[in-house]
Amino acid sequence: MQNEWLYIGLFFVIGIIVPVVPLVFARLVAPRKPNPVKQSTYECGIETVGESWVQFKAQYYVFALVFLVFDVESVFLFPWALTLKQLPLFVVLEGVLFIGILVAGLVYAWRKGMLEWV
Amino acid sequence: MTFWNNPINFIGYWLNGILTGWHLPAAIASILLYVIGIIVLILFAMTLDIGLVWVERKVVARFQDRLGPNRIGPFGLIQPVADIIKMVIKEDITPDGADKIIYNVAPVLAATSVIVLWAILPLASTIYGVDLNVGLLFIVAAGALGTLAIIMAGWSSNNKYALLGAFRMVSNMISYEIPMVIILLIPTILANTMSVRGITQAQSGMWFAILSPLALLIFLISAIAELGRSPFDLNEAESEIVAGFHIEYTGMKFGWFYAGELLHAFTFGGFIAILFFGGYGGFFGLEKLAVLTWLNIPFVQALVFIAKATFGYWVIMWIKYSVPRIRIDHMLAFNWKFLVPLSLVVLVNTATLNKVLIVLPNWLYVLGMFGSNIVIGYATIEILRAYGRKQRKAEKIPEPQAHTQEQAV
Numbered sequence: 001m002q003n004e005w006l007y008i009g010l011f012f013v014i015g016i017i018v019p020v021v022p023l024v025f026a027r028l029v030a031p032r033k034p035n036p037v038k039q040s041t042y043e044c045g046i047e048t049v050g051e052s053w054v055q056f057k058a059q060y061y062v063f064a065l066v067f068l069v070f071d072v073e074s075v076f077l078f079p080w081a082l083t084l085k086q087l088p089l090f091v092v093l094e095g096v097l098f099i100g101i102l103v104a105g106l107v108y109a110w111r112k113g114m115l116e117w118v
Numbered sequence: 119m120t121f122w123n124n125p126i127n128f129i130g131y132w133l134n135g136i137l138t139g140w141h142l143p144a145a146i147a148s149i150l151l152y153v154i155g156i157i158v159l160i161l162f163a164m165t166l167d168i169g170l171v172w173v174e175r176k177v178v179a180r181f182q183d184r185l186g187p188n189r190i191g192p193f194g195l196i197q198p199v200a201d202i203i204k205m206v207i208k209e210d211i212t213p214d215g216a217d218k219i220i221y222n223v224a225p226v227l228a229a230t231s232v233i234v235l236w237a238i239l240p241l242a243s244t245i246y247g248v249d250l251n252v253g254l255l256f257i258v259a260a261g262a263l264g265t266l267a268i269i270m271a272g273w274s275s276n277n278k279y280a281l282l283g284a285f286r287m288v289s290n291m292i293s294y295e296i297p298m299v300i301i302l303l304i305p306t307i308l309a310n311t312m313s314v315r316g317i318t319q320a321q322s323g324m325w326f327a328i329l330s331p332l333a334l335l336i337f338l339i340s341a342i343a344e345l346g347r348s349p350f351d352l353n354e355a356e357s358e359i360v361a362g363f364h365i366e367y368t369g370m371k372f373g374w375f376y377a378g379e380l381l382h383a384f385t386f387g388g389f390i391a392i393l394f395f396g397g398y399g400g401f402f403g404l405e406k407l408a409v410l411t412w413l414n415i416p417f418v419q420a421l422v423f424i425a426k427a428t429f430g431y432w433v434i435m436w437i438k439y440s441v442p443r444i445r446i447d448h449m450l451a452f453n454w455k456f457l458v459p460l461s462l463v464v465l466v467n468t469a470t471l472n473k474v475l476i477v478l479p480n481w482l483y484v485l486g487m488f489g490s491n492i493v494i495g496y497a498t499i500e501i502l503r504a505y506g507r508k509q510r511k512a513e514k515i516p517e518p519q520a521h522t523q524e525q526a527v
């Protein structure tokens with residue numbers, strides 16, 4: 001393979017086309033008889049009350065914050081993990097120290113009760 | 119180079135010869151070759167997917183003490199074909215007030231996110247799409263795309279159940295991606311590469327499952343969570359929110375969610391095989407023996423890989439049909455208070471021990487890695503038990519007694 005990313009790009013394009021083909025085919029052969037009852041929102045037989053796109057209590061926004069911290073951290077750790085073999089033990093321990101700081105953050109969030117689902 | 123030891127390149131050169139024989143420019147010829155290769159690979163995955171529908175239905179039937187499909191064809195083998203025909207000719211209903219563009223894009227994206235994983239899946243030493251040097255990050259990225267498809271489907275359906283499913287998927291994703299990404303660092307450390315094929319080759323002598331069994335366990339759990347399968351199927355919990363994110367989908371659009379989920383589970387079975395069981399290889403050096411050199415034939419390797427992936431897929435199914443769904447607060451607590459700290463400990467352990475023990479002879483190195491994982495696992499269980507005892511004491515719940523035969527009666 002001369003160009004990896006060209007291949008990945010082409011893979012994406014064809015990967016989109018392949019699922020679309022049966023959908024287009026279904027569009028051609030499947031019956032289409034819409035009526036208001038059929039197209040109403042499915043809610044186990046009762047009619048829906050109010051708007052569906054309601055404002056939802058985002059209980060997990062703290063989780064999202066902790067997630068962000070760890071996700072960015074793991075991106076930093078990948079180069080570290082890749083070069084471990086060439087580097088001396090000292091660098092390994094530096095990485096451990098870096099993880100330790102993040103663990104301290106996790107412990108802080110835990111102690112503050114941020115990790116409780118309320 | 120013959121057809122038997124490098125089929126892809128062999129056919130590639132042959133086709134390239136034909137195409138350049140037609141006086142096509144070399145660039146267009148190579149792009150055409152890419153396209154042909156990709157279509158063959160995707161069609162292979164899709165054919166496998168059709169087979170998986172049958173496998174899944176048959177296996178769930180056996181787990182639930184039923185027979186499963188057995189009418190159409192021998193052992194019901196033609197059943198998936200009938201399923202597909204049914205899905206294609208079903209009426210496609212779009213609910214009123216749905217966000218039409220997002221609603222229609224979501225099932226396609228759900229399928230695409232799984233299909234693109236096959237671009238980096240090495241089926242054999244010479245049969246693979248592309249050998250990305252950031253393969254592991256590609257897995258995570260494609261997985262996030264699938265999650266996005268679920269969120270899009272849930273949001274655009276204009277249905278409260280679907281929206282609940284999507285919200286649950288968000289919480290699912292933002293927690294279980296962390297242990298998964300941290301655990302992906304462990305094959306990186308052990309193999310010293312992020313390329314999926316490189317990781318496979320690094321295991322020709324010793325499986326990473328033996329060097330780090332805890333990593334395998336955590337990866338399995340977070341893979342199941344990422345797949346949204348039971349016990350983490352909160353996004354489509356039938357008994358609570360009917361079908362969750364795909365409640366409004368009918369016909370082939372539902373079909374893509376279903377097919378995508380099955381292929382995703384199988385693909386993750388494949389990734390478990392690649393990351394921890396040596397993928398297409400990993401015969402502990404046996405393939406170097408004169409009587410066993412046929413293990414190096416690409417088609418045999420591909421069969422070995424499919425067998426290992428099917429085993430991983432079967433374990434995922436086994437868990438799905440045996441374990442009840444867990445509550446969302448338990449799920450998040452399990453992730454943040456158990457899996458994340460444990461995976462960090464495993465990471466630190468692997469990074470340091472790998473550096474310290476590498477000077478030792480090979481068998482001692484393997485023993486040290488394996489033993490350290492056992493010690494960590496044992497310590498974890500002991501900490502959990504001590505915590506449980508403390509909590510029972512605080513709430514004055516009697517300690518669980520060993521049940522004798524009479525008590526059970």
